[in-house]
Amino acid sequence: MEQTPSDPLDTALSGPQAAAELAAQMAAGGPPLATGTADKPFANMLCFSVYAAQLAFNRLYKQLLAPHGLTYLQYLVLVALAQAEDRTVGELGEVLFLESNTLTPLLKRMEAAGLVVRRRDAEDERVVRVALAPAGAEVVAQVECVPLDVLSALDMPLGDLQQMKAAIDRLGSELRKSTT
Amino acid sequence: MEQTPSDPLDTALSGPQAAAELAAQMAAGGPPLATGTADKPFANMLCFSVYAAQLAFNRLYKQLLAPHGLTYLQYLVLVALAQAEDRTVGELGEVLFLESNTLTPLLKRMEAAGLVVRRRDAEDERVVRVALAPAGAEVVAQVECVPLDVLSALDMPLGDLQQMKAAIDRLGSELRKSTT
DNA sequence: AACGATTAAATCGTGTACGACCTAAATAGG
DNA sequence: CCTATTTAGGTCGTACACGATTTAATCGTT
Incomplete structure (x- = not known):
């Protein structure tokens, strides 16, 4: 249909x-x-397909993450922080493709929720280092199964998804090249 | 890289x-x-690839549409309205996958900008019909080349993009099925 | 040591998204 | 008819996203 x-x-x-x-x-x-x-x-319009898929992903993840008090972006931040001791705001921006004007309020909300810790780097006072707080690590463990739930809701062949991911990564890379 | x-x-x-x-x-x-x-x-994470591609599309379109005073979503609305006499808010929501709580403020901004006209249906006073205003039709004509500009910025084979679009549409459809 | 340039975050304003709720109009049953 | 329910939009509060600007710390050069 x-x-x-x-x-x-x-x-x-x-x-x-x-x-x-x-x-x-x-x-x-x-x-x-x-x-x-x-x-x-x-x-x-390929752009619309991507737009619609993103909306759909966001809605599904929202459903699954809301019980844990997380938004989709907050979930991504936790996943990124779970892979490292800590990350600066700029480093988070690099992996998430976001600027400080989006990240700063987000990280403050997450800090207020006890999910992360923010502190100025002693060596370079301009830098803010962000790390998982204990409650954040706990939530990460709780939501580890969420991607599994999402996948189990799909009825598409593995090969298609693998190909699709590689192609979309390539697309994103090409689009980012074109943006000044 | x-x-x-x-x-x-x-x-x-x-x-x-x-x-x-x-x-x-x-x-x-x-x-x-x-x-x-x-x-x-x-x-x-496939979801992240889609998220990142959407960000990239949005940024590129923003650059190209800003000179015309349009946001990406406003552009989508104009494209949708260019295909029909008029559309109700609900019909726009169906094709754009959005609810009235997103569309109503958007459409009011576009009306204030002179891009669209909103009027109550005489038959059913609950319904609001939205149509292109003259200025909107003019802008639609001006931005007809924008998708072309986006495509010309990509260096990917046509076949890949066609396959990708079909796969992403399928993905979106599956995800929407899973959302209550 | 001094000072202009660069850099990292943060701030501010506008515009999506969406959950929760509200209002008015139409419709269905009695 | 007349109320109960449904339906179409709208409102409100919260959370992204980003352009433009600001602040403060560091660096480079003299």
């Missing part, structure tokens, strides 16, 4: 050469770019 | 049977679920 495999122009095209292709198509009076039917207005 | 094809457990697994596989792996003392290295804490 969600898929229309027979869609003639099912997805966006690729690369500079594909852009040229599309430009030619438009010049030839083809269908306007990035449009679909009234029923599925975004049938040709 | 972004990819590690040789990663032994490069992605999440799939389906109930995969969940069982993972459970067995954990019981056998395998690596904890959904964890990566300190360098790449989310190497095994």
Whole structure:
């Protein structure tokens, strides 16, 4: 119901050469770019598919994490902190692709909730180091099974998911290259 | 730099049977679920790849749409409205996967900006119908080339993108099924 | 030692998202 | 008819996300 495999122009095209292709198509009076039917207005837009999948992931994780008092982003922060002694705000930003203007309020909320500890680096007073608090480590242990629950809710072949992840990582990498 | 094809457990697994596989792996003392290295804490999490790709898409579109005074979501609304005479708030919510509590303030901002028109349905006073305003139609025409710009910034084969889109649509559909 | 440039966080304002709740209009049963 | 329920939007509070700006600490050069 969600898929229309027979869609003639099912997805966006690729690369500079594909852009040229599309430009030619438009010049030839083809269908306007990035449009679909009234029923599925975004049938040709890869960006929308990613947007919709992200919404869906966020909602599902929200359900599973809410009982533990976590949001999805807070969960990601805990996972990142569980892999290291501590991380600076900047290091967290690098792995999460976020800036301090998003992380600082988030980390303060998490500190207020007793999940993490923030302290200035003694060597460089500009740097704030963030580490798991005991309660945070406890929650990490509690939610270790959450990704498992998510996976068990899906009915898709492993190979597809592996391929998809590699492709999406590549896509994200390409998109980040294009952003000044 | 972004990819590690040789990663032994490069992605999440799939389906109930995969969940069982993972459970067995954990019981056998395998690596904890959904964890990566300190360098790449989310190497095994498909959800993170989608999250990161969405962030990247949003940032790139933001750059391209800002000169036209649009946000990414406002752009999606305009695209949806360009495909139909008008749409009710509920219909917009269906195609965008959003609720009225998100759409109402958004649509009011867009109305204030002169992009859309909102009016109560005469037949059913509960319903609000949203249509493109002249300025909105003008902006739609101006941003028709934006997806083209995004595509031209990518260096990925068309086939990969087509496959990816189909797979991500499937993923979103499966995730939505799992959300109560 | 001094001072301009750089860097790391933080602050502020705007715009999504969404859970919880509310209001008004339409509809279903009696 | 007339109330009970349902339905469509809307409001409110909280939490991301990010552009623009600010503050404070460090560095580089003299």
